[in-house]
Amino acid sequence: MCGVFGAYSGKDYVAEEIYLGLSALQHRGQESAGVAWINGDRRINVIKGMGLVHDALNQSRLAEVRARTAIGHVRYSTAGGSHEQNAQPICANYAQGPVAIAHNGNLTNFLELREALENRGAIFQSTSDTEAILQLLAHQPRRRPLEALRRALCEVRGAFSLVVLMEEGLVAARDPWGFRPLSLGRRGENYYVASESCAFNLLGASFVRDIEPGEVLLINERGLQSYRMPTEVEHGRLCSFEYVYLARPDSVIGGRSVYKARQEMGRRLARGGSGEKFFLSSAPASEADFVASMPDSGTTAALGYAEESRLPYEAAVVRNRYVGRTFIQPTQRVRELGVRIKLNPCPELFRDRSAILVDDSIVRGTTAGLVVSMIRECGTKAIHLRISSPPVRYPCFYGIDTPSKGDLAAASHSVEEIAGSIGADSLCYLSCQDMIESIGIPGDGLCTACFDGKYMKEPDRAESRDACERIFG
Ligand code: SF4
Known part of the structure; x- marks a missing residue:
């Protein structure tokens, strides 16, 4: 990018x-x-x-x-x-x-x-x-x-x-x-x-x-x-991932506000929809105390989720603004260190409470796994992870660093396995159709290849x- x-x-x-x-x-x-x-x-x-x-x-x-x-x-x-x-x-x-x-x-x-x-x-x-x-x-x-x-x-x-x-x-x-x-x-x-x-x-x-x-x-x-x-x-x-993660929310792309697209993704996620899901524990997400987000790219979708589910939104995971995005750091070691330097949950908000945690996507699963384990250390009752895009199963050849299938959590693991390795009580993704409708551009105007493997015809x-x-x- x-x-x-x-x-x-x-x-x-x-x-x-x-x-x-x-x-x-x-x-x-x-x-x-x-x-x-x-x-x-x-x-x-x-x-x-x-x-x-x-x-x-x-x-x-x-x-x-x-x-x-x-x-x-x-x-x-x-x-x-x-x-x-x-x-x-x-x-x-x-x-x-x-x-x-x-x-x-x-x-x-x-x-x-x-x-x-x-x-x-x-x-x-x-x-x-x-x-x-x-x-x-x-x-x-x-x-x-x-x-x-x-x-x-x-x-x-x-x-x-x-x-x-x-x-x-x-x-x-x-x-x-x-x-x-x-x-x-x-x-x-x-x-x-x-x-x-x-x-x-x-x-x-x-x-x-x-x-x-x-x-x-x-x-x-x-x-x-x-x-x-x-x-x-x-x-x-037009790259659908721009709306999910890449672009700034204050941008307008293809006549569609990135902020509004992300907000709608969060609303649809809260409605349940037809996306892939797995529930590990008996603690239902409907009994969660609040909605939090993986800052900053998950925040707009989390606000949409909170509005739709009528739960309060809490800025319960704090981001150090002086460290760059983990997704665009060049090595795995730096990426892993970067998460701990960059993101920190507020123990007072998570202790003895149940939370919905909204993130924009799971690419490698590294960030989500580390943040969920940090939240567990706060003494939380349950963490329900909600992803405002479909599983990323295929690499991008059009300018995004999702290099090989082997690095993509969803390419070789089921939703159940991903939820288990991250340590979430439940995990739900947005469906591809809900993502497309949230963006508001017909599917034949968008690229969704990293979600569905439908690449353009190569010369x-x-x-x-x-x-x-x-x-x-
Ligand atoms: S494969 Fe398509 S939708 Fe996915 S990041 Fe690349 S251009 Fe965007």
């Missing part, structure tokens, strides 16, 4: 706004951050570094940059390792001028494209799949950058939400399936493109619309020019090699 941000202005310098926009998108990536702009001698300038935005980037220096168009990126690696060489934006000064790309998503035909490009003499500087887009573009030296980019994007498969900086202007592009969100915002004559609309609020900009799946949007002194990619897709695949290797020939031909 990554965050991208771009800004175009006819009159203001925007590099510091990129810094602010990236800060609002920090939840989408904490490994590295970068900002790129074009300076007066037609060269790309870039500042990149490892860590959080305020560690990786020098805000004072960016405030002095005299650029009216710029892009930025926060990264959590899902293709290519966590190295500075893979930090984005990825930049080049090639035959047709300077270009920089910031990418959210994973290209599913990257390895085939890379092999075909290397056979034609391309030298890759990183292991990031984003570089394949740059190489496809740069290997068309007689075409203007925008045209070369549009041709390149027709040949890549999988998930890409991009902001691209070139002399022709700021370009926003989204894959024809629309896996990852990408929004357009505006303040006066300034335009902004962001992975999530929450980034606009900080800048006093208004949300205008989503960049459409399959759209390439050029923003420059002539205004907005929209182009369509010709790629035909079987149906849209074969020969098709990807042919893609390179079409571009070069």
